[in-house]
Amino acid sequence: QVRLDESGGGLVQAGGSLRLSCIFSGGIFGDHGMGWFRQAPGKEREFVASIKGDAGGLYYGDSVTGRFSISRDNKKNMLFLQMNDLKTEDTGIYYCAGRRGWWLGADTNRPQDFDSWGQGTQVTVSS
Numbered sequence: 698q699v700r701l702d703e704s705g706g707g708l709v710q711a712g713g714s715l716r717l718s719c720i721f722s723g724g725i726f727g728d729h730g731m732g733w734f735r736q737a738p739g740k741e742r743e744f745v746a747s748i749k750g751d752a753g754g755l756y757y758g759d760s761v762t763g764r765f766s767i768s769r770d771n772k773k774n775m776l777f778l779q780m781n782d783l784k785t786e787d788t789g790i791y792y793c794a795g796r797r798g799w800w801l802g803a804d805t806n807r808p809q810d811f812d813s814w815g816q817g818t819q820v821t822v823s824s
Contacts, residue, residue, distance in 0.1 A: 699723040699813040701793045706818030713783050713822075719776040719793030719815060726774040727751065730801035732811055733767060733778045735820070737789040744806035745791070746778060750799025756806065760786070783822045790817040 705717040721729070732747035746767035747756045755767055766779040776793055794811035801810070 699729070699795055701795060701813055701815035703791065703793045703815045703818040706791060706820045708821045708823065709783055711783060711785055711822055711824050714779070714781045715783065715820060717778040717780070717791055717793075717818060717820075721774040721776065721795065724795075726769075727771045728797070728799050729813075730796040730799060730805065731767075731769060731776045732794045732796070732801075732806075733776075734792045734794055734808060734811075735787075735789040736792070736817075737786075740789075742792070742808050743789075747801055747805060748776070749801055754801070756801075756803050758806070780820070783820075785822050785824050788820060788822050791820050792817045 700722045702720045727750045733745040734742050735745050736742045744758045748767045752769050764782045768777045793815040795813040796811045
């Protein structure tokens, strides 16, 4: 059974940076497409970024394009999200998500497209 554990969240001022990490266990990491989602209080879970199992394709939500960068290390079974130029609207709980099968596309951006989820890590951006 796949398990995902996020870390790296915290409190940061607007304009600052954070790097989130997610450790994958319980399966073959490279056989899973991976993604990051976030959820603010009172709002639906929102797609942030995704990456194919071979890291050959990267996709981003409109609100984070140019500021966030997703990456993975298949030897260490880890997924990352580098977040730069953070804004107050980036505040929320950030979730690591996994999907069986290495492939995913630009339209693989709904929560129901992913099979496994971490517990989430809180990111708070202050003004």
